[in-house]
Amino acid sequence: MYLSSSRSADLASGARGGPGAQAPPPPTGRGARRVAPVVLTLGVVSLVTDVSAEMVTAVLPVYLVLGLGLSPMAFGMLDGLYNGATALSRLLGGLVADRFRRHRTVAAIGYGISAGCKLLLPAAGGVSAIGGVLAADRAGKGLRTAPRDALISMAATPAEQGRAFGVHRAMDTAGALFGPPVALAVLWVTADAYDAVFVLSFCFATFGLLVLLLFVRDPTPGGVTTGVKRGVDAAAGAGPRAGRTADRAPVRLRDAAAVLRVPGFARVCLAALVLGATTVGDAMLYLLLQRHTDLSPHLFPLLPLGTALVFLLLAVPAGGAGDRYGRARVFLAGHVALLCGYLVLLAPLPDGALIVAIPGLLGLFYAGTDGVLMALAAPAAPAALRGGALALVQTGQAGGRALGAAGFGTAWTLYGPHTAGILAAAALALALLAAAVLLAGGTLTPGGTRPTGPKGASR
Amino acid sequence: MTRTTRLIVLTVVTTLLVGLAVVYTLRAAGDAEAGRNGDYTTLSLDRPGRILFRSTAADAGRDHLAAVDAARPGEREVAARSCLVFHAAHGTGVCLQPARLALGTYDAVLLDANLREKGRHALAGTPSRARVSPSGRLVAWTSFVNGESYAGLNFATRTAILDTRTGRLDDNLESYALHRGDESIHSPDVNVWGVTFAADDNTFYATVATGGHTWLARGDVAARTLRTVRENAECPSLSPDGTRVVYKKRVPGADPDRPWHLFALTLATNTESPLAETRTLDDQAEWLDNDRVVYSLPGDLRADIWTTDADGSGHPTLLIPHALSPAMLRG
Numbered sequence: 001m002y003l004s005s006s007r008s009a010d011l012a013s014g015a016r017g018g019p020g021a022q023a024p025p026p027p028t029g030r031g032a033r034r035v036a037p038v039v040l041t042l043g044v045v046s047l048v049t050d051v052s053a054e055m056v057t058a059v060l061p062v063y064l065v066l067g068l069g070l071s072p073m074a075f076g077m078l079d080g081l082y083n084g085a086t087a088l089s090r091l092l093g094g095l096v097a098d099r100f101r102r103h104r105t106v107a108a109i110g111y112g113i114s115a116g117c118k119l120l121l122p123a124a125g126g127v128s129a130i131g132g133v134l135a136a137d138r139a140g141k142g143l144r145t146a147p148r149d150a151l152i153s154m155a156a157t158p159a160e161q162g163r164a165f166g167v168h169r170a171m172d173t174a175g176a177l178f179g180p181p182v183a184l185a186v187l188w189v190t191a192d193a194y195d196a197v198f199v200l201s202f203c204f205a206t207f208g209l210l211v212l213l214l215f216v217r218d219p220t221p222g223g224v225t226t227g228v229k230r231g232v233d234a235a236a237g238a239g240p241r242a243g244r245t246a247d248r249a250p251v252r253l254r255d256a257a258a259v260l261r262v263p264g265f266a267r268v269c270l271a272a273l274v275l276g277a278t279t280v281g282d283a284m285l286y287l288l289l290q291r292h293t294d295l296s297p298h299l300f301p302l303l304p305l306g307t308a309l310v311f312l313l314l315a316v317p318a319g320g321a322g323d324r325y326g327r328a329r330v331f332l333a334g335h336v337a338l339l340c341g342y343l344v345l346l347a348p349l350p351d352g353a354l355i356v357a358i359p360g361l362l363g364l365f366y367a368g369t370d371g372v373l374m375a376l377a378a379p380a381a382p383a384a385l386r387g388g389a390l391a392l393v394q395t396g397q398a399g400g401r402a403l404g405a406a407g408f409g410t411a412w413t414l415y416g417p418h419t420a421g422i423l424a425a426a427a428l429a430l431a432l433l434a435a436a437v438l439l440a441g442g443t444l445t446p447g448g449t450r451p452t453g454p455k456g457a458s459r
Numbered sequence: 460m461t462r463t464t465r466l467i468v469l470t471v472v473t474t475l476l477v478g479l480a481v482v483y484t485l486r487a488a489g490d491a492e493a494g495r496n497g498d499y500t501t502l503s504l505d506r507p508g509r510i511l512f513r514s515t516a517a518d519a520g521r522d523h524l525a526a527v528d529a530a531r532p533g534e535r536e537v538a539a540r541s542c543l544v545f546h547a548a549h550g551t552g553v554c555l556q557p558a559r560l561a562l563g564t565y566d567a568v569l570l571d572a573n574l575r576e577k578g579r580h581a582l583a584g585t586p587s588r589a590r591v592s593p594s595g596r597l598v599a600w601t602s603f604v605n606g607e608s609y610a611g612l613n614f615a616t617r618t619a620i621l622d623t624r625t626g627r628l629d630d631n632l633e634s635y636a637l638h639r640g641d642e643s644i645h646s647p648d649v650n651v652w653g654v655t656f657a658a659d660d661n662t663f664y665a666t667v668a669t670g671g672h673t674w675l676a677r678g679d680v681a682a683r684t685l686r687t688v689r690e691n692a693e694c695p696s697l698s699p700d701g702t703r704v705v706y707k708k709r710v711p712g713a714d715p716d717r718p719w720h721l722f723a724l725t726l727a728t729n730t731e732s733p734l735a736e737t738r739t740l741d742d743q744a745e746w747l748d749n750d751r752v753v754y755s756l757p758g759d760l761r762a763d764i765w766t767t768d769a770d771g772s773g774h775p776t777l778l779i780p781h782a783l784s785p786a787m788l789r790g
Contacts (some may be wrong), residue, residue, distance in 0.1 A: 013467060061584075061585050062585055097576075158471075186484060188486060189487075189488050190487035190488045191488070192492070192522075193487035195487070196483055196484050196487040196488075197483075199479065199480065199483045200480045200483070200484065203476040203477070203479055203480040206472075207473060207476055209473075210468075210469060210472050211469070214460075214465045214468060214469055215465065296581055297564065297581045297582060297583040297584070298558055298564045298581050298584075301564065359752075409648070410645065412647040413645075413646050413647060413648070416645070416785055417647070441667065456558070
């Protein structure tokens with residue numbers, strides 16, 4: 001804890017550029033706090049990139065099956081293929097960004113790859129070619145995620161990590177909501193010209209890349225600033241500090257792995273993995289919901305939409321609550337919402353209640369866990385290792401979720417959906433207890449790392 | 460770069476991007492407008508010897524239904540109705556098409572002999588296959604459901620059978636009891652697709668997949684059962700006399716994009732033989748008569764309908780260029 005807390009204080013002064021910022025003021029009322037400009041800039045980048053990505057996601061199945069005449073089976077293989085491409089590139093992106101302290105550059109490469117893929121899609125005719133393009137697209141997404149999150153975390157004070165990530169995730173989700181309507185409008189206007197959707201998606205992606213390149217800089221040793229403020233900060237933050245020279249040394253792979261020896265960080269990783277392994281996945285919950293209700297298939301696309309809307313509305317409040325009451329608590333509470341989702345599906349409730357409850361609880365789950373996990377993990381890892389560290393947490397969580405999905409599938413095969421649901425709920429409850437124990441102590445207190453007040457947090 | 464330079468670069472490049480997007484979209488919209496307008500023919504399902512299909516010719520009503528004589532396919536007649544997937548038999552047609560209101564969703568539209576709508580059912584996903592029983596009474600459709608996933612296998616099919624006489628709709632054949640030999644199979648990863656009907660309006664064949672394997676299965680609508688017949692057979696098509704099934708079979712060493720060749724199975728003897736088509740394909744074949752089948756071979760955003768003998772002799776010949784989803788009309 002001591003390593004990370006000293007790092008956090010160092011970081012705070014670096015980002016704010018003055019000794020007065022050593023002890024950041026405690027969060028006050030809503031609306032009084034400002035989010036660092038670079039967080040908003042990265043939010044804009046993610047917003048337009050998500051419009052671009054979701055445009056393609058919305059039309060891709062139709063394009064592949066109807067436009068190219070691909071069979072469902074071939075599409076299933078494709079989907080599995082490109083999901084695997086993300087994990088490796090995510091770790092790579094985080095490590096390379098740390099190694100050369102080029103978070104912005106590595107993220108830009110990732111955004112650039114994905115933008116280019118949008119133009120290649122209409123040119124790819126066969127399953128292999130399309131599979132390759134989609135894998136590259138996913139690799140680009142993996143590459144940019146950790147460096148971008150590292151930039152966000154370095155731009156915010158330790159006390160405001162939750163809010164910064166909340167703002168970013170809200171903007172990101174807003175983009176995801178815009179994408180499908182834009183794509184469908186293009187298809188409508190052009191009488192199903194899929195290439196027009198891809199070209200428009202490329203334009204959005206390129207605009208996002210442009211904003212990133214023009215308005216975000218690679219991090220200075222102490223933190224990250226917008227390009228405009230960079231010079232000022234560099235001059236102001238020039239005070240001699242012990243951590244400074246260590247920051248400048250290149251990061252080796254050995255150092256990157258050493259972040260796991262930081263006790264607070266390792267516990268967050270482990271908690272994310274354990275909870276991830278008991279997460280069934282929203283697609284599966286929607287499938288269960290579909291089995292329980294007679295919701296018209298035409299209304300089915302509205303379920304993820306409802307989830308995204310709740311996520312969008314609650315991301316910032318959840319992040320702020322994390323800063324105020326402890327990110328670990330909010331992270332655990334998010335999983336409690338998921339647990340409620342499992343239980344609601346097991347309970348004999350009327351259709352209407354289920355249809356409202358499931359997307360709502362899933363939205364709550366994402367708001368409480370997605371950005372909050374980053375805000376929880378980031379201050380625990382030294383800034384020099386931030387990219388790799390965040391990539392590690394994300395990969396741990398994703399790996400856990402893959403295990404969880406496979407386990408749930410097996411349980412369903414062996415015991416049927418109802419028993420599998422009960423098992424999933426029980427496993428999540430146990431994982432919540434384990435995670436609460438893991439995260440008890442420093443990380444449960446507000447601000448993430450400052451051990452304040454009595455040890456009341458660790459029940 | 461100063462702040463001003465950055466803003467100028469942003470403005471210029473953004474203007475270029477907006478220009479590209481607008482010009483491209485307007486051109487695509489213009490191309491769609493320039494497509495065939497008016498002069499459609501009223502097609503009928505009561506004309507034996509005709510083949511109805513989805514036309515993919517760019518200049519002649521893309522995605523519209525069209526018809527030619529099976530014996531002498533010449534100039535096509537194009538109908539006003541457009542379909543993504545189509546099939547018809549004995550005065551009943553089924554057309555899988557985009558839903559009227561909900562964007563991105565699809566309907567199975569039932570058609571009478573003059574291609575007028577007489578019913579409509581929501582599809583669970585993207586259209587895949589459709590079949591009408593020889594008498595025109597039973598209708599089946601398969602759609603391809605997104606987001607129904609677990610364990611990384613992110614795809615699922617949903618197949619429904621509708622009895623147009625009684626109105627009974629089995630909207631998910633995965634609810635049928637599935638047997639393999641004496642074993643009863645319960646698994647969440649079961650998928651059913653590609654139905655073909657026998658003349659008795661009860662028996663059907665379909666593809667069943669579970670655990671990474673596919674089977675040809677025989678189904679019974681009244682008993683709500685499916686029983687596997689043979690492994691590695693997809694998208695079956697039963698001959699008009701009910702003696703043979705042509706299906707696509709995964710062959711080793713073939714193009715991974717479409718690793719299937721057509722095979723014919725004689726049901727009485729359970730013997731299988733390859734058809735003469737050596738190119739790999741992905742379609743549910745349709746019988747022209749008791750000796751020949753038609754199927755589509757894909758190209759980029761187009762497809763052509765070919766024909767070959769069901770006994771494996773002869774050579775495949777091109778029957779209708781720029782066409783998909785053939786339905787042979789019989790008396």
